[in-house]
Amino acid sequence: MLPYTxxxxxxxxxxxxxxxxxxxxxxxxxxxxxxxxxxxLPGTRExxxxxxxHRKTVIAAYNDLYAQNWITVAPxxxxxxxxxxxxxxxxxxxxxxxxxxxxxxxVPFNSVINSGVLTYEPGKTPPRLVIDDGFPDxxxxxxPLLLREYRSRLANQYAPRQxxxxxxxGSIALREALSGYLYNxxxxxxxLPGVLVTHGAQMSIFLAASLLVKPGDLVVVGEPGYPVASxxxxxLGAKILKVPVDEHGMDTDALAEACRNARPKxxxxxxxxxxxxxxxxxxxxxxxxxxxxxxxxxxxIEDDYDYDxxxxxxxxxxxxxxDHGGRVVYIGSFAKSLAASVRIxxxxxxxxxxxxxxxxxxxxxxxxxxxxxxxLATLITNGDLGRYLRKANKICRERRDHLxxxxxxxxxxxxxxxxxxxxxxxxxxxxxxxxxxxIAGIAATRGLHMSSGALFDTPRHxxxxxxxxxxxxxxxxxxxxxxxxxxxxxxxxxxx
Amino acid sequence: MLPYTxxxxxxxxxxxxxxxxxxxxxxxxxxxxxxxxxxxLPGTRExxxxxxxHRKTVIAAYNDLYAQNWITVAPxxxxxxxxxxxxxxxxxxxxxxxxxxxxxxxVPFNSVINSGVLTYEPGKTPPRLVIDDGFPDxxxxxxPLLLREYRSRLANQYAPRQxxxxxxxGSIALREALSGYLYNxxxxxxxLPGVLVTHGAQMSIFLAASLLVKPGDLVVVGEPGYPVASxxxxxLGAKILKVPVDEHGMDTDALAEACRNARPKxxxxxxxxxxxxxxxxxxxxxxxxxxxxxxxxxxxIEDDYDYDxxxxxxxxxxxxxxDHGGRVVYIGSFAKSLAASVRIxxxxxxxxxxxxxxxxxxxxxxxxxxxxxxxLATLITNGDLGRYLRKANKICRERRDHLxxxxxxxxxxxxxxxxxxxxxxxxxxxxxxxxxxxIAGIAATRGLHMSSGALFDTPRHxxxxxxxxxxxxxxxxxxxxxxxxxxxxxxxxxxx
Numbered sequence: 001m002l003p004y005t006x007x008x009x010x011x012x013x014x015x016x017x018x019x020x021x022x023x024x025x026x027x028x029x030x031x032x033x034x035x036x037x038x039x040x041l042p043g044t045r046e047x048x049x050x051x052x053x054h055r056k057t058v059i060a061a062y063n064d065l066y067a068q069n070w071i072t073v074a075p076x077x078x079x080x081x082x083x084x085x086x087x088x089x090x091x092x093x094x095x096x097x098x099x100x101x102x103x104x105x106x107v108p109f110n111s112v113i114n115s116g117v118l119t120y121e122p123g124k125t126p127p128r129l130v131i132d133d134g135f136p137d138x139x140x141x142x143x144p145l146l147l148r149e150y151r152s153r154l155a156n157q158y159a160p161r162q163x164x165x166x167x168x169x170g171s172i173a174l175r176e177a178l179s180g181y182l183y184n185x186x187x188x189x190x191x192l193p194g195v196l197v198t199h200g201a202q203m204s205i206f207l208a209a210s211l212l213v214k215p216g217d218l219v220v221v222g223e224p225g226y227p228v229a230s231x232x233x234x235x236l237g238a239k240i241l242k243v244p245v246d247e248h249g250m251d252t253d254a255l256a257e258a259c260r261n262a263r264p265k266x267x268x269x270x271x272x273x274x275x276x277x278x279x280x281x282x283x284x285x286x287x288x289x290x291x292x293x294x295x296x297x298x299x300x301i302e303d304d305y306d307y308d309x310x311x312x313x314x315x316x317x318x319x320x321x322x323d324h325g326g327r328v329v330y331i332g333s334f335a336k337s338l339a340a341s342v343r344i345x346x347x348x349x350x351x352x353x354x355x356x357x358x359x360x361x362x363x364x365x366x367x368x369x370x371x372x373x374x375x376l377a378t379l380i381t382n383g384d385l386g387r388y389l390r391k392a393n394k395i396c397r398e399r400r401d402h403l404x405x406x407x408x409x410x411x412x413x414x415x416x417x418x419x420x421x422x423x424x425x426x427x428x429x430x431x432x433x434x435x436x437x438x439i440a441g442i443a444a445t446r447g448l449h450m451s452s453g454a455l456f457d458t459p460r461h462x463x464x465x466x467x468x469x470x471x472x473x474x475x476x477x478x479x480x481x482x483x484x485x486x487x488x489x490x491x492x493x494x495x496x
Numbered sequence: 497m498l499p500y501t502x503x504x505x506x507x508x509x510x511x512x513x514x515x516x517x518x519x520x521x522x523x524x525x526x527x528x529x530x531x532x533x534x535x536x537l538p539g540t541r542e543x544x545x546x547x548x549x550h551r552k553t554v555i556a557a558y559n560d561l562y563a564q565n566w567i568t569v570a571p572x573x574x575x576x577x578x579x580x581x582x583x584x585x586x587x588x589x590x591x592x593x594x595x596x597x598x599x600x601x602x603v604p605f606n607s608v609i610n611s612g613v614l615t616y617e618p619g620k621t622p623p624r625l626v627i628d629d630g631f632p633d634x635x636x637x638x639x640p641l642l643l644r645e646y647r648s649r650l651a652n653q654y655a656p657r658q659x660x661x662x663x664x665x666g667s668i669a670l671r672e673a674l675s676g677y678l679y680n681x682x683x684x685x686x687x688l689p690g691v692l693v694t695h696g697a698q699m700s701i702f703l704a705a706s707l708l709v710k711p712g713d714l715v716v717v718g719e720p721g722y723p724v725a726s727x728x729x730x731x732l733g734a735k736i737l738k739v740p741v742d743e744h745g746m747d748t749d750a751l752a753e754a755c756r757n758a759r760p761k762x763x764x765x766x767x768x769x770x771x772x773x774x775x776x777x778x779x780x781x782x783x784x785x786x787x788x789x790x791x792x793x794x795x796x797i798e799d800d801y802d803y804d805x806x807x808x809x810x811x812x813x814x815x816x817x818x819d820h821g822g823r824v825v826y827i828g829s830f831a832k833s834l835a836a837s838v839r840i841x842x843x844x845x846x847x848x849x850x851x852x853x854x855x856x857x858x859x860x861x862x863x864x865x866x867x868x869x870x871x872l873a874t875l876i877t878n879g880d881l882g883r884y885l886r887k888a889n890k891i892c893r894e895r896r897d898h899l900x901x902x903x904x905x906x907x908x909x910x911x912x913x914x915x916x917x918x919x920x921x922x923x924x925x926x927x928x929x930x931x932x933x934x935i936a937g938i939a940a941t942r943g944l945h946m947s948s949g950a951l952f953d954t955p956r957h958x959x960x961x962x963x964x965x966x967x968x969x970x971x972x973x974x975x976x977x978x979x980x981x982x983x984x985x986x987x988x989x990x991x992x
Contacts, residue, residue, distance in 0.1 A: 090682060091811065110707050199695060200861055232860075341866065369837050
């Protein structure tokens with residue numbers, strides 16, 4: 001008999017189950033050759049006695065080893081180390097491997113518009129605190145409820161009941177729930193065939209623009225505007241025309257003027273809390289925009305990601321709820337209304353457009369996580385989402401007011417801003433004497449990651465401004481961030 | 497005092513907490529006008545007494561109402577229905593809404609290659625049983641473990657510690673775990689900068705092809721081949737050249753011949769268990785393919801989605817593990833090795849290529865679910881994934897053998913096939929006398945969804961064949977499916 005008490009080590013206080021520790025020990029001994037193929041293992045009673053564990057623990061370990069093909073079981077002969085060990089070593093078929101990650105691609109590849117992806121620097125400590133550009137606080141979101149629904153679907157799941165081809169447009173349950181939800185909250189009348197589920201607002205933008213834009217087409221965006229959307233349009237070969245955004249949103253008179261000289265194919269608009277400046281498109285301009293769309297025959301992508309968050313004024317009904325004759329593609333995302341980790345967004349458009357977009361989505365990613373989509377549908381229909389949004393609106397308003405109070409008391413001579421009527425960020429303009437890039441650089445050394453504002457700068461405009469996302473920070477964290485910014489400002493040669 | 501016992505209804509046996517039922521009842525009464533703004537509500541002790549519940553339950557209900565702005569609290573005055581009710585009704589700004597989903601898009605949009613998306617037919621009963629084309633069984637996958645990791649991250653999560661710009665390439669933890677995992681299982685030497693996390697194999701294909709292919713470029717695929725990949729290439733404007741696939745994989749002599757007349761930019765190859773025919777690319781052809789890549793200067797997308805599942809022979813090391821000088825983009829997916837609902841895949845390539853691909857990914861979907869990616873990283877590093885794969889290989893082999901046994905005994909004169917050495921599907925060729933489209937049509941009326949094989953057909957080839965995914969079906973379900981196919985065959989006018 002081999003000295004199993006020595007061969008097998010385990011620690012009842014460890015995080016891993018004892019049976020797994022026993023089976024792992026035995027695998028190690030088989031691998032090392034101490035336990036040769038054909039070796040008979042002790043019976044479960046005997047080994048349990050030797051190791052001082054319950055017999056069921058040994059049975060579980062043996063079951064595990066058997067399932068992994070490490071041992072065989074024969075009636076009356078008991079447990080034996082398997083003759084042919086289960087480790088299929090890959091067959092080499094050529095010279096030994098070589099470092100790959102130094103190799104550069106020898107084939108020329110198409111370059112992508114610089115979209116500001118930060119490269120990970122190994123060894124760099126992650127920041128203690130991050131000011132995002134306006135995301136909800138996952139600690140407040142009903143993610144446990146969402147996950148409970150998800151789990152129950154995993155547990156009850158039989159063989160997939162839906163042919164995967166129908167799922168490229170998203171789960172049927174979620175498309176149905178969304179069509180009701182969008183009517184109740186936004187007055188958008190649509191049905192299941194008019195709703196596409198996507199992997200977030202950005203994918204909705206990409207899919208819609210891919211269908212609408214050919215290389216050389218003109219796409220209108222606001223200035224300042226949301227850079228990642230513009231990158232997508234440029235990547236698809238569009239020419240970008242920037243129209244000024246003032247305190248009432250995109251300047252539709254300037255757009256009308258531009259339409260006299262050119263033929264835009266698509267206008268991208270963020271009607272509530274424009275990114276980055278948080279202004280709302282006025283009703284007059286909404287009407288003007290729709291008239292221009294009909295006159296000049298362009299399509300509109302209405303990115304209404306912030307609709308669910310309003311504190312001081314009511315939201316306006318979307319362009320998509322009006323009589324737009326199918327020109328408007330309406331998009332939104334639960335990454336914004338629930339938590340950034342919920343990668344589910346949507347698009348509402350004419351059914352033939354949605355069908356084309358779902359074909360395209362299939363080429364890009366086959367489909368999404370339909371179980372998670374089903375789980376989200378339940379949160380919409382049982383009212384959990386609405387309940388959460390009420391609470392979140394209250395808390396976000398408090399956080400906005402708290403941030404604005406701190407800005408007024410601590411950074412009055414450094415920044416200016418308009419208190420936003422909704423959304424999750426304040427558009428914070430630094431006075432020219434206080435260069436944001438320098439301040440962000442100093443803040444980084446003190447554990448705070450904040451935008452340097454470079455994302456919004458263009459060759460013509462240097463905004464020296466950033467979006468301060470207040471929704472994801474607790475009051476304590478906001479104070480922490482403001483302290484760091486204040487101390488960074490004070491360490492400048494010319495502080496106020 | 498209002499008759500609160502009548503106004504408030506609840507059921508202790510219901511699934512919802514009593515406090516939520518109480519708060520929902522009160523909201524209903526406020527909404528209906530029974531409880532007017534300014535109405536004083538009873539104290540918590542008093543209401544608890546009237547309703548016969550614990551006082552803490554009433555406190556919870558009032559807290560909920562307060563958080564949602566339905567009631568106000570004043571010292572000594574107690575609880576009052578709020579004066580300004582929290583429901584922000586959207587402000588209309590134009591004519592009443594009109595049915596949107598009848599509208600067709602008035603602006604012409606780009607059409608997408610037909611990628612075989614099935615349209616959902618409302619009212620149609622979902623099939624009782626689905627034969628997929630080769631997906632794992634989610635009932636066997638360690639999804640509860642994955643979800644446990646995910647939950648613990650949700651619970652512990654503070655403000656996001658990583659700047660979102662670094663996350664377009666995927667979670668740092670998963671990229672690190674993958675670079676180790678790919679070396680241990682496949683001999684691929686890479687590091688974090690050479691690994692991109694994606695939303696599945698299809699997204700890896702789309703990203704790589706977008707970078708490699710310009711409109712008019714020539715892309716080589718196998719015939720028969722994986723149609724969705726070809727759709728993507730065609731959608732990107734590529735010309736598709738089909739090279740025959742025989743029992744040793746893609747015919748590299750035919751490819752060499754083709755290279756004499758044309759200059760392919762990219763070759764798409766599935767080296768293990770080619771889709772659809774399940775053949776493995778032989779070592780000789782692997783070497784030949786790499787030589788051709790160097791001579792003719794093309795890139796290779798190596799789609800090795802099935803590497804983790806081998807039953808009778810060992811896998812070959814991937815092309816990407818060889819000295820390929822950076823020509824090979826290697827891709828795989830956990831949708832295939834864990835469960836279709838796990839929408840996480842990867843791409844391994846030269847770091848500059850990965851950086852470009854992550855920029856492009858950002859335009860398409862910003863980023864994935866980093867919490868889920870982190871959770872998966874833990875399953876890789878703690879060995880749960882490897883443990884599961886061993887068990888799954890054993891069960892999948894049993895399911896393959898079970899299916900093949902049934903095919904031999906029940907459908908010998910109807911179908912022919914080669915037993916696959918690995919993977920999750922059998923390529924099932926129906927004899928010409930038994931048209932698969934007809935059989936699939938009959939099966940559909942009996943609750944079984946199976947492929948009609950049309951996906952693989954081209955104008956030149958009608959395969960009358962389908963992939964029978966055996967991995968996701970229990971033995972009982974496989975028998976059920978074979979029974980339905982057998983009865984469908986027997987109901988044909990000329991059955992065997």
